[in-house]
Amino acid sequence: MKTVVIGSGSWGTALAQVLADNQQPVQLIGVNQDEVNDINLNHRNSKYFPGVELNKDLHATTDYSVLKDADIVLLAVPTQAIESVATQAASYLEKQVIVINVAKGFNPKTDERMSEVIRRVVPAEKLKSVVSLIGPSHAEEVVVRQLTSIDAVSQSLIDASTVQELFSNHYLRIYTGDDEIGSELGVAIKNVMAIASGIIAGLGYKDNTRAALITRGLQEMIRFGTHFGGRHETFIGLTGVGDLIVTCSSENSRNFQAGKQIGQENDVRHFLETNTKTTEGIRTAKVVHDIALKEHIEMPICEEVYQILFNGKEPKECANDLMLRNLKKEF
Structure with missing residues (x-):
């Protein structure tokens, strides 16, 4: 062939x-x-x-x-x-x-x-x-x-x-x-999480923070994907948690690198003015924000990344707001 x-x-x-x-x-x-x-x-x-x-x-x-x-x-x-x-x-x-x-x-x-x-x-x-x-x-x-x-x-x-x-x-x-729906949504949304992971690295947060981000980010991927017919088990496979881990943890990831620069500067403006690389998570953050708003899907990490990228919210403020959300059961 x-x-x-x-x-x-x-x-x-x-x-x-x-x-x-x-x-x-x-x-x-x-x-x-x-x-x-x-x-x-x-x-x-x-x-x-x-x-x-x-x-x-x-x-x-x-x-x-x-x-x-x-x-x-x-x-x-x-x-x-x-x-x-x-x-x-x-x-x-x-x-x-x-x-x-x-x-x-x-x-x-x-x-x-x-x-x-x-x-x-x-x-x-x-x-x-x-x-x-x-x-x-x-x-x-x-x-x-x-x-x-x-x-x-x-x-x-x-x-x-x-x-x-x-x-x-x-x-x-x-x-x-x-599971075409679950797999394609999983590998797309993890790019938003990779930007978030880069941001927390740029802000100086370390392993504890990244572990929490990956775990809670996975829950958002599952919540979004299953809403549209993706299967839960898909998100604990290679196109879910597998892709999420590698992209949130690697300096090779363009999305992670983008987030890291934004976090280090605690501001998105310089990155947006100078970036020349394809960073899929930027566009995905807007799509997920718009769909989640319309469908009433709770996506707090994706929402904060959207606020940073499109409304200029300070990354430090976003991290603080995520930590001070109303307390709840994990599942």
Whole structure:
């Protein structure tokens, strides 16, 4: 089966290399000719992985026509680009394909989950199924073959199993799942929690505070996800607590890094004025705030992150307000 990976950034490159390691036919599409040349000529993607040598069988191109005979298309682009890239890719497809999504978040205009966007824009006659390949993973670790486990989640367990077999090897273990709602909501909301975790680190709080944040943040993820039909057990798996732990605890997380800067400055303004990186948790914080308000879902941590990002509330004040909320039973 031929897989085409669209997106020569860190995650697209790492996952394309997994397939090359597995001796699977794979083609990587990028938009930056310098990155493409670096991969093809130097077997490196120096912009994202300085000093890392890639599998020599990995090849990249800027030509979308390589999609014509694809069996699987993997979209490794930010959430705001999924709709346009999936639409563009669909115009080249000549048969039904499995579309794999790895982005974690919501459509910036419609608030749809990524699988919903893909099913809307890719014609049914060209779309076999959507599989979300998501879970606790940093591309920087996968590309150097650190042991990692993630989920292939789909309404079609047969196609999820196909993706599982395709990507699994001695350093990447794939599990399958069919709770699309719970998994996609889990990996999206944890980005808001990662911003919160970075903020408390920036404020100088340590292990006790992070443990409380992760635990109570998980409860918010469960509360939100099950409200919309996600299953409780999903949130204690890789796309729930697994992704939450890694993103809230790692300096590799862009969302954590963003929160840390905001916390250190006790102010959001400088970060918003200077940030140039995709930070999915910012947009997600607004989506969760708006939906939670409409649906009357209690999301106190997400709400305070929203107040910091969009209303300029001081992080120290937010931490204090969370601690002084009305006392209650844990469950």
